[in-house]
Amino acid sequence: MSELSDKVLISTKRYLGPASQTFLERQAKNHMRGLNFNDIKEEHLPELFKWIHLSSKLIIDEKADTLLKSLEVIFHIKKMD
Amino acid sequence: MTKMLNSLQTKLTVSFIVLILVVSSLTYFFTFRETKKGLKEITQTELIALSSVIANELSGIHAEEMAALKSGDESSEKFIALAGKLKSIRDSHSDIKYLYTMRKEGERLFFMVDPDYGNTEDPGASIGENYEEVNEQMLTGFEKPSVDNEFTTDKWGTLLSGYAPLRDTKGNIVGIIGVDMSSDLVIAKQNFIGKTIYVIIIISILLAASFIFVFSKTIIRDIRKLNSIANDISMGNMAVSMDVERKDEIGELAESFGRMAASLKIMMMNDNTSDK
Numbered sequence: 001m002s003e004l005s006d007k008v009l010i011s012t013k014r015y016l017g018p019a020s021q022t023f024l025e026r027q028a029k030n031h032m033r034g035l036n037f038n039d040i041k042e043e044h045l046p047e048l049f050k051w052i053h054l055s056s057k058l059i060i061d062e063k064a065d066t067l068l069k070s071l072e073v074i075f076h077i078k079k080m081d
Numbered sequence: 082m083t084k085m086l087n088s089l090q091t092k093l094t095v096s097f098i099v100l101i102l103v104v105s106s107l108t109y110f111f112t113f114r115e116t117k118k119g120l121k122e123i124t125q126t127e128l129i130a131l132s133s134v135i136a137n138e139l140s141g142i143h144a145e146e147m148a149a150l151k152s153g154d155e156s157s158e159k160f161i162a163l164a165g166k167l168k169s170i171r172d173s174h175s176d177i178k179y180l181y182t183m184r185k186e187g188e189r190l191f192f193m194v195d196p197d198y199g200n201t202e203d204p205g206a207s208i209g210e211n212y213e214e215v216n217e218q219m220l221t222g223f224e225k226p227s228v229d230n231e232f233t234t235d236k237w238g239t240l241l242s243g244y245a246p247l248r249d250t251k252g253n254i255v256g257i258i259g260v261d262m263s264s265d266l267v268i269a270k271q272n273f274i275g276k277t278i279y280v281i282i283i284i285s286i287l288l289a290a291s292f293i294f295v296f297s298k299t300i301i302r303d304i305r306k307l308n309s310i311a312n313d314i315s316m317g318n319m320a321v322s323m324d325v326e327r328k329d330e331i332g333e334l335a336e337s338f339g340r341m342a343a344s345l346k347i348m349m350m351n352d353n354t355s356d357k
Contacts, residue, residue, distance in 0.1 A: 016340065016343045016344060016347060019351075020344070059343045063323075
């Protein structure tokens, strides 16, 4: 696993627990044209975070907003619409 | 649902109440004991002071006249005048129950003047009547002012007494003055203080119990929520929301629990997708 993927995984685990890796792999694969989560680059992050936010909302409700906010802060990404 | 008797709230409230009761009882016991001791000491000091002042007042010619009285002189003018003198001193101090004089022969004590002699309701002793309950403090009273260590009970009641030597015009000790204070007065003061401490402790227990009840209720409410969510998930209902927001250990538990529930949902969603 790349250093970047690992960092995203650790940040997401705080909200989604041990199944985070499965969750992230699915987001990358299903919404980003079959992208392997382990191969994500800096430029993929805004779109990946958008899908993490949308999908996690179905699981952890409004805490998904906090998850997105925390990811944006950690990876210095400007707030998405 | 946990039975009321087994609930954490009941256990917490009862434990705290028991703890408060133990602390309060110990406080009450020691405070009341010290207060009782203090009150007795104050009364003893007061008795020594009173007996010394009265002995001073009666020493001299009055003491000489008292020492000269013999059995059968109860109707004499001298006795009536001396008894009147003692009665007026006694009546001017509301704390004094009995005031009398005594003389000593060896280790035996005999009354000289008891102003209550002839009183039909509360009869006093006649001249020369032997006092049988002699104690060490009474004998010390022939040398210097002294006071009983404890309340003593005789045919006149339960009393605390102070004694001081009576001197004739030449300065010789001819007897003692005895000043009795009723135990009722001291016990009434002790009971008042005891009741005040008791009321304060009861109010404190009620306030503390109410505070603990409300405090434990907020803790239990959130634990019950977590319990209900766990129950829903265990029955397959994953549409639950984790709305426990606390910054303490229960908040941390809710957070961990939320992560666990989220992972479970993800895995179940994964399984459903794989099945398809």
